[in-house]
Amino acid sequence: MDLENQKRVKEFAEKYGAENIVVILGAAEGEAAGLAAETVTNGDPTFAGPLTGVQLGLSVFHICEPEIKELVDESIYDEQVGMMEMVLDIDDIISEMTAIREEFCKYL
Amino acid sequence: MNSVILGSSYIMVYAPDMVIHNGSTQTTERTVNPNSEYLKEIKNNLRTFDQVVSYLPNQTYIGNITPDELGKYEMPWFDKPLEGATRDGKFGEIMPQDEFIVLMQICDVFDLVKLEKQFVSNTKAKLMKHPLFDDGLIGRIKDGEELDAIKKYVDTEHAEPIYNKGELIGCVKRAHDIDMNLSGHVMFENLVSKASNVLALLNLVSKNNINKEEIEYVIECSEEACGDINQRGGGNFAKACAEVAGFVNATGSDTRGFCAAPTHAIIEAAALVKAGVFKKVVVSAGGSTAKLGMNGKDHLKKGYPILEDTIGGFAVLIGENDGVNPEINLDLVGRHTVGTGSSPQAVITSLVSSLDKAGLKITDIDKYSVEMQNPEVTKPAGAGDVPLANYKMIGALAVKRGDIDRKELADFTEKHGMTGWAPTQGHIPSGVPYLGFCREDILSGKIKNAMIIGKGSLFLGRMTNLFDGVSFIIEANKGGQVETSAISEEEVKKLIANALKDFASNLLSE
Amino acid sequence: MSLLKDKKIIIIGDRDGIPGQAIEECVKTAGGDIVFSSTECFV
Structure with missing residues (x-):
């Protein structure tokens, strides 16, 4: 994850409390989604950014996961994301995200 | 009358x-993690020049194999070298690093590039055999300095070091002691961009038999900025590059728009020619060193070599309608507007729906050239197969518009798409890599038209959260409509005189 | 609604996946206070 974005995530977690934050991702692939999710839960796996070794355990989802999709107005979701659902491997994204959440998320 | 694409080059x-x-x-990584495994490993995972030359996507980029041929090879490609591959391509060339470093000095007008004596003499000998380097260019090479002097510039004067084969062989001095915009680092990046652009211009002229004195305007569309403390992006790369390439009758300007810039620039060039402002306009760009090894960590993790090891460049010549070459149809320009929104479907709809103006279906366009990044580079990095994702979106839009049936979706990407081959150099892969093949495919009748789409991540500049994109269509020349304004009265008289002379000599011989 | 209700939302979109602004439009309809939205680019 971009270093500036990591810095912002860390600052917001300090400001609002990690339990009050939800991170929503838009990554193009399962693995990239998993890496971003790992970054905001268990720390930056690439050891490059401000979240290295910082285990925030934030609640994190991909926009295409059913937990988030069902909360969004259907027509808006369709307008903003609908067609990308045909392009992305949603099952792969869900399985990567679920695995990371189960292992590292502290606020489910 | 529409302007045409007269030629292109790719380096x-x-x-x-x-x-x-x-x-x-x-x-x-060196700043935040100086002892990392990655930094230790990277040296052992760089490719050789021969490996880079024989890499299938690179051979596609310089025009030696077609996108269709590339698509027939199964990935991974890095372990399938193309037999008999050479650095010289139909559209351009692949230059080794040592020659390029000297080209950077050739492009340096402020005495900033300092190179070690022996390195210069060895490399100069190589460049003297290069067909595109005439006496004028060779004459700009300086004799070189002692290594100690270079070390001193680097150690005490903030010069940007230049390495070759792991050895310090030169540096780019800062162009000002205080102004950050003229620092060694910035000057290095700008000289790389300039030199790679110049190489594209030299190849454009030579591979397409162009008279460089006929070029009237250059639009440069890279992603760098040159200027000083009072005008950071003042410009102008275009004219600076035209100067080295010997385009004595040209001026020019820079167009920016992240990866969408080349497509913007071609629309501008086509419009300038169509409006009769200039007869021949070149659109060109050099590449970026910052993006080298951008996804290197992921490549090593997956057991790939560092695949982002090349700087890219391209140039395209747009001219008045000659009745032969493919036309740029400016009536069908697509654009992502401020009000379009940033959902991927809104973006692609705004760019493709220009077809509506002519009542065309999505399937009426034979080939779409989107963001043609080499998927072998992007997939291990988690960005997916970028061209394929674009084709799926265009296909999905075609289904939504009723242009194709859902069952035909897989066929659509196959028939109207291509496998990506371009290096991940930002603006370089965006729409334009296909122009060379496109011109050939249209001239040979293989396809009748193509849509070129450029998209840009404007939000990276932190001035807007907006996305951007523009598109245009290239189509077969309608023929028989040679630009009359291009022929002067004098030329007409000459043509008539020649015809009469022929007629007279025919009469005599009879 | 519990998942996003009264939460501070951080959005990390992807240029080649779902961009930040598109996610914002979705999240706005689901409640939750968007405190940061960004889009990453790997190309």
């Missing part, structure tokens, strides 16, 4: 030491 520069010392992923 690459093999730059392994610049991956290590100038790629932003590596420089960042």
Whole structure:
């Protein structure tokens, strides 16, 4: 994850409390989604950014996961994301995200 | 009357030491994690020049194999070298790093590039055999300095070091002691961009038999900025590059728009020619060292070599309608507007729906050239197969519009799409890599038209959160409509005189 | 609604996946206070 974005995530977690934050991702692939999710839960796996070794355990989802999709107005979701659902491997994204959440998320 | 594409060139520069010392992923790692495994490993995972030359996507970029041929090879490609591959391509060339470093000095007008004596003499001998380097260019090479002098510039004067084969062989001095915009680092990046652009211009002229004195305007569309403390992006790369390439009758300007810039620039060039302002306009760009090894960590993790080891460049010549070459149809320009929104479907709809103006279906366009990044580079990095994702979106839009049936979706990407081959150099892969093949495919009748789409991540500049994109269509020349304004009264008289002379000599021989 | 209700939302979109602004439009309809939205680019 971009270093500036990591810095912002860390600052917001300090400001609002990690339990009050939800991170929503838009990554193009399962693995990239998993890496971003790992970054905001268990720390930056690439050891490059401000979240290295910082285990925030934030609640994190991909926009295409059913937990988030069902909360969004259907027509808006369709307008903003609908067609990308045909392009992305949603099952792969869900399985990567679920695995990371189960292992590292502290606020489910 | 529509302007036409008269020719194009595509060049690459093999730059392994610049991956290590100038790629932003590596420089960042050196700052935050100087003892990392990645930094230790990277040296052992760089390719050789021969490996880079024989890499299938690179051979596609310089025009030696077609996108269709590339698509027939199963990935991974890095372990399938093309037999008999050469650095010389139909559209351009792949230049090794040492020659390029000297080209940087040839492009330096402020005495900033300092190179070690022996390195200069060895490399100059190589460049003297290069067909595109005439006496004028060779004459700009300086004799070189002692290594100690270079070390002093680097150690005490903030010069940006230049390495070759792991050795310090030169540097780019800062152009001002205080002004950050003229620092050694910035001057290095700008000289790389300039030199790779110049290489594209030299190839454009030579591969397409162009009279460089006829070029009236150059639009440069890279992603760098040159200027000083009072005008950071003042410009102008275009004219600076035209100067070195010997375009004595040209001026020019820079167009920016992240990766969408080349498409913007071609629309501008086509409009300038169509409006009769200039007869021949070149659109060109050099590449970026910051992006070298951008996804290197992911490549090593997956057991790939560092694949982002080349700087890219391209140039396209747009001219008045000659009745032969493919036309740029400016009536069907697509654009992402401020009000379009940033959902991927809104973006692609705004760019493709220009077809509506002519009542065309999505399937009426034979080929779409989107963001043609080499998927072998992007997939291990988690960005997916970018061209394929674009084709799926265009296909999905075609289903939504009723242009094709849902069952035909897989066929659509196959028939109207291509496998990506371009290096991940930002603006370089965006729409334009296909122009060379496109011109050939249209001239040979293989296809009748193509849509070129450029998209840009404007939000990276932190001035807007907006996305951007523009598109245009290239189509077969309608023929028989040679630009009359191009022929002067004098030329007409000459033509008539020649015809009469022929007629007279025919009469005599009879 | 519990998942996003009264939460501070951080959005990390992807240029080649779902961009930040598109996610914002979705999240706005689901409640939750968007405190940061960004889009990453790997190309």
